[in-house]
Amino acid sequence: MKTLTLKIDGKEIEAKEDMTILEAAEKLGIQIPTLCHHKKLEPYGACRICSVEIETRGKSRIVAACCYPVKNNLNVTTRSTQIDKIRKTILELAAVTAGEDAMGEMRKLASEYNADLSHLRSKTPIEPTRCILCGLCVRRCIEATWDSVIGFIGRGTKRQIALYPEKASICTICDYCHDVCPTGKITSTGPDPPFPQIDDVLAGRE
Numbered sequence: 001m002k003t004l005t006l007k008i009d010g011k012e013i014e015a016k017e018d019m020t021i022l023e024a025a026e027k028l029g030i031q032i033p034t035l036c037h038h039k040k041l042e043p044y045g046a047c048r049i050c051s052v053e054i055e056t057r058g059k060s061r062i063v064a065a066c067c068y069p070v071k072n073n074l075n076v077t078t079r080s081t082q083i084d085k086i087r088k089t090i091l092e093l094a095a096v097t098a099g100e101d102a103m104g105e106m107r108k109l110a111s112e113y114n115a116d117l118s119h120l121r122s123k124t125p126i127e128p129t130r131c132i133l134c135g136l137c138v139r140r141c142i143e144a145t146w147d148s149v150i151g152f153i154g155r156g157t158k159r160q161i162a163l164y165p166e167k168a169s170i171c172t173i174c175d176y177c178h179d180v181c182p183t184g185k186i187t188s189t190g191p192d193p194p195f196p197q198i199d200d201v202l203a204g205r206e
């Protein structure tokens with residue numbers, strides 16, 4: 001496999017061509033925050049908290065470090081005013097759906113990026129669900145059961161994770177998803193509060 005050379009925060013590193021920026025940064029001891037990423041799962045690129053700035057041939061842009069592959073002569077910046085602002089907003093939005101009490105480890109990030117977790121939360125009537133919609137449990141479910149027992153439903157502020165009723169019995173025997181949940185919503189005995197069933201959501205009962 002080819003080895004490529006790039007710079008991350010001014011430090012040169014050699015990385016294998018199948019690595020992502022996130023993995024190359026880890027090799028250098030540079031921490032990039034993640035929410036929807038998990039080593040057990042394929043990269044997904046949903047939350048964007050791992051946003052970094054890349055520069056090639058004089059052009060710069062923001063990419064998700066967990067998905068973006070390393071490239072020769074890439075110049076990566078992992079912290080800047082713009083990047084910090086993106087991360088701050090993402091954390092404040094996560095608190096809207098999760099509720100401040102479920103932010104767990106994200107509180108440390110919130111203080112690092114000066115995010116005010118009550119800022120947007122207090123302006124919305126949305127009932128907190130302890131879920132940040134990172135999708136880790138949905139992806140873990142597919143990989144563990146070779147099927148979808150849970151899935152996303154709805155758009156915008158109505159988006160949530162729900163259970164397919166015809167597969168609910170499988171859900172009680174697997175227990176794979178709780179260790180990937182970043183908020184603690186999914187305990188070893190299941191989601192708390194439980195995921196609604198998809199037919200109840202569609203019928204407006206949830």
Ligand code: FES
Nearest residue numbers: 045047048050066
């Ligand atoms: S951790 Fe990279 S997009 Fe979520």
